Amino acid sequence: MALFKSGNPALSDKIFQKSIETQDSGTMTVKGTMSKFGLLLFLVIAGAIYSWNLYGAYRLDTMNTLMWVGAIGGFICAIVMSFKPQTAKYISPIYSLLEGLFLGGISVLVNAALAKKAPNVIFQAIGLTFAVAIVMFFLYSFKIIKPTEKLKSTIISATLGVALFYGIAMILNLFHVNLPFMYNSSALGIGLSLLVIVIAAMNLILDFDMIDQGSAMGAPKFMEWYCAFGLMVTIVWLYVEILKLMIRLFGNSRN
Template identity: 30%
Template sequence: MKSSNPVFSRWGAGRADAPAGAYPRHPVGATVGGPPAGDHSVNPYAPAVVADGRTAAAPTAITMDDVVVRTATALGTVVLAAVLSWLLLPVDEAHIGRSYGLAVGAAVVAFVLSVVQSFRRTPSPALILGYAAFEGVFLGVFSSATSTYIAPGVVVQGVLGTFAVSAGVLIAYRMRWIRVTRRFAGFAAAAATGFLLLLAADLLFSAFDAGNGLGLHSGGLGIVFGVLGILLGAAFLALDFRQVEDAVAYGAPREEAWLAAFGLTATLAWLYLEVLQVLTIFNGDG
């Protein structure tokens, strides 16, 4: 199970040492007694064959409870850090410079930790919880500033909107209205790459005093861009759900629950920011 989040981990990649035909559990969509019907030709978590030809002992398999507990821990860390930063890092005129500086620094640290975790072969709870804490600091200051200076009350709307989108994606996924395949994952990754390149270009234009950059954060264009961001976040959320479903079905090691928590936390943070942007523009225009 590879984390499907905005850092573009290698979703769906299997273990090269997995022996063919060894399925401790039936994968999603498989026919009992037959080959898998999903994206894996072999079980990516099947026990490896050791030097003497014997099969290594399988680790404890992941359960849905493992995913729920670890995701709740990561999201709880984000929320706690966000609330503390909102309370302890004021955004009034006397302190806004310091608070903004700490928020930007926290965002950079969170990004670095997420990249380090994405390139690790195994999940690190310390890295994931560290990412969640620094991401929470950034979200707390950003939300506080948005609510104070741009659109009072928009943060509550943003949280509710994020829950609504997440619930809608979960329902659509469970009803199989969304079919997550390798083609779906490739399309989502390509679209998100273009999205991030546009964001980078917007930052460059803004840095060189080109007014409002490319205009991606205001007016009608900002709303369209924000809606596209929400749709991409929803797509990655569906990839996260597929990640969890595959992990449980294939009998992945329990430690993989931390990767699921990492992917879900990163995606939900991204989704919240996109929802907040759209709502902020609507409130500002109103």
């Protein structure tokens, strides 16, 4: 039976097993991980504010360029850290800044598109993201939701299912085959968004459990950075999915 399980690919069983065998000064702690997560969150916010201000200064070309640089650069950083967790101490701050540029760019575009129907949509999405994260933390802390082996397997399977479904949809889109419910405001589309948000939120339970287990098993100190990065990946995913739901609810249907 696997010692660590998470639907988050950044926090996989193999990575934790290898990390325990790695010699490093000091061991991982929950407090250290959360402090590093706080720093990464600050960097994401800083990058997002910078992108947002570019829009306000009418530097749209620069903002769009940085948004794509953030998306592609963040993805590359995540891949590197997935193979070399030891590099998270150096790369995770870069990843966070890049993700901030990306999130700031898409946020300001959504805000502009929905300004008449929902002028505060971005603040609502941010508020909901933090609210969900806090609720899931308390549900985990008070053991209202326990990360049993059965629950872990269910969440992992659901997460892989979402990834596979999104991948198929992207491939079909390349061949000009669209799935209308992926974009429109139909009941099916809204239901899909809500389902994915629930799956993303449940991944937070697994992330919190992984951090606790890593600390209990004496994982090396660099895993604090890596686990903080993994938690950030889930938070970013949750925010993007909530933003998609907002677009469905307040935007025009796309048929």
